[in-house]
Amino acid sequence: MLYKELENKVVVITGGSKGIGTAISKRFGEEKMKVVVNYNSDSKGAEEAVKIIKDAGGDGIAVQANIGTEEGVNLLIETAIKNFGGLDIWVNNAGMENQYETHKLPLKDWEKVINVNLTGVFLGTKAALNYFVENNKKGNIINISSVHEQIPWPTFAHYAASKGGVKLFTETVAMEYAARNIRINSIGPGAINTPINAKKFSDPEQLENTISMVPMKRIGAPEEVAAAAAWLASDESSYVTGITLFVDGGMTLYPAFQGGKG
Secondary structure: OOOHHHOOOEEEEOOOOOHHHHHHHHHHHHOOOEEEEEEOOOHHHHHHHHHHHHHOOOEEEEEEOOOOOHHHHHHHHHHHHHHHOOOOEEEEOOOOOOOOOHHHOOHHHHHHHHHHHHHHHHHHHHHHHHHHHHOOOOEEEEEEOOHHHOOOOOOOHHHHHHHHHHHHHHHHHHHHHHHHOEEEEEEEEOOEOOHHHHHHHHOHHHHHHHHOOOOOOOOEOHHHHHHHHHHHHOHHHOOOOOOEEEEOOOHHHOHHHOOOOO
């Protein structure tokens, strides 16, 4: 299903050069939107995403920017205004993870993950809010969180902490700006077949172990997350704010109890 009201809307997607970000870019291209595709280092992936957007009927531009800085997010806003005339939707998608036992987790790795996953969400949201408020405009912000805003994830304490922060940040800011008709929601992907998971899912044992934690017994596709983003961007969700929409095959439903176990 496509949403006619999204045609020609302007959207910024952080971390749009791979995985879920590229899938959302493609879907918004199919919606004939104007997309600013942010990337940090993967210029080739960003340009490929722009091509996908244009081939699908939309318009796009790739922009290198560090979304963990005010200069970076301001550049994205300025690009949207200069090239497409404004901003309607902001998607905080950029994220990263790495694995450490917590007692061995270097401070620099803690700070890097928090900077991208949580501070980046704050800065992107702040920049978008400033534009929406200054222009007295209804706005829409979508944060890509994770099932690990709810499910603890040992050896990924910094990642889980960042996503737990995104949850309450989303809820708090959604409440703060609801009266201005600015909607802020999150999407919580579960096990999704993205490049970041490719190595893990190439191991049959790890793949089967992951599938065992999903009640629907399969790995999700990035396009399924993109469909949720399109719905949250559309008028179909006009009375929805402050939620996390889990796209996880039921992973957050305590799958160990499936079948009446326990």
